Amino acid sequence: MKAEGSERLKVVQGDITTLTVDAIVNAANSSLLGGGGVDGAIHRAAGPELLAECRTLGGCATGDAKISRGYRLPARHVIHTVGPVWRGGAAGEAELLASCYRRSLELAAAAGIATVAFPCISTGVYGYPPEPACAIAVDTCRSFLGEHALPREVIFVCFGRRDYELYRAALVQGEGAPDRLRGE
Template sequence: MPRLEAILGDITASKLDAVVNAANTNLAAGGGVCGAIFLAAGAGLPEACREQAPCPTGEARITPGFALKAKWIVHAVGPIWRGGDEDEAGLLASAYRESLKLAAAVGASSIAFPAISTGIYGYPLLHATKIAIATCIAAPDEITEIRFICFDESTLNIYEHVLKSF
């Protein structure tokens, strides 16, 4: 089982092998984490993403890290929350699982995740956190370290609480 931890921080500053972008299906620059990653990664990222778009919900794509400290950026498309009756849980778990598979496939042993789908996509944070952690515990053997990088204290508190229950 990989080492899992949650920290408060800026995912664009992560020195882990891979960082995960909470992406949209067009793999285009957006707001929040996505916008910050595009800004920090620099000029090469938009073209690299255009070449791999579209990316269906629940799937992921991988690009170089460009100007980031991380070698790789995994672009995971989580679901928009629509009340829970449209397989949002399955799609969210799939986005995490596919991110882990892609990272392992390029030789990454460490990966940083944001709280996928919990911003503008509206996924309830506690529910999303439980899915994220349960999915990441079953990461491929190549992944030895997983860090959940939280944007604010309230998100960090929920991640820490859920991590204690696993």
């Protein structure tokens, strides 16, 4: 995997379930009991123990996050967050998506986690357009890291080349994605 980005923000193209980091973030559904896409891949790689622990967490609201052990993953922890379903942009989706990143980082900092890897939250079956989702992810993480010592490093893990290039461009700019990516 090739990494690009600033000192504390990086982007790689690859499979999030293979990263050796303190925590990976799961783009989960509200039940936290597994699903498709990244969620299913994380549950399969972690093994049945992850599902057993998730059953004790009581689900998760959209925009919030919960933490579990990583079990069979190289990552020691999984931070589960529930992104918003895209409904056209006027239903508070941007605020909920930003909250996913912020709450995940808050949990990571509280647990003493130094390295955390994020997938592209809500851009799969939840339909969030990749460009504004990227801008929100980069800007929210950059803002959080500017005010907190932990985590020391945030890695955006993009499965596809298009998302990788989008995040790489946003990080190279230094101040997040351009306004056109936010839909402004």
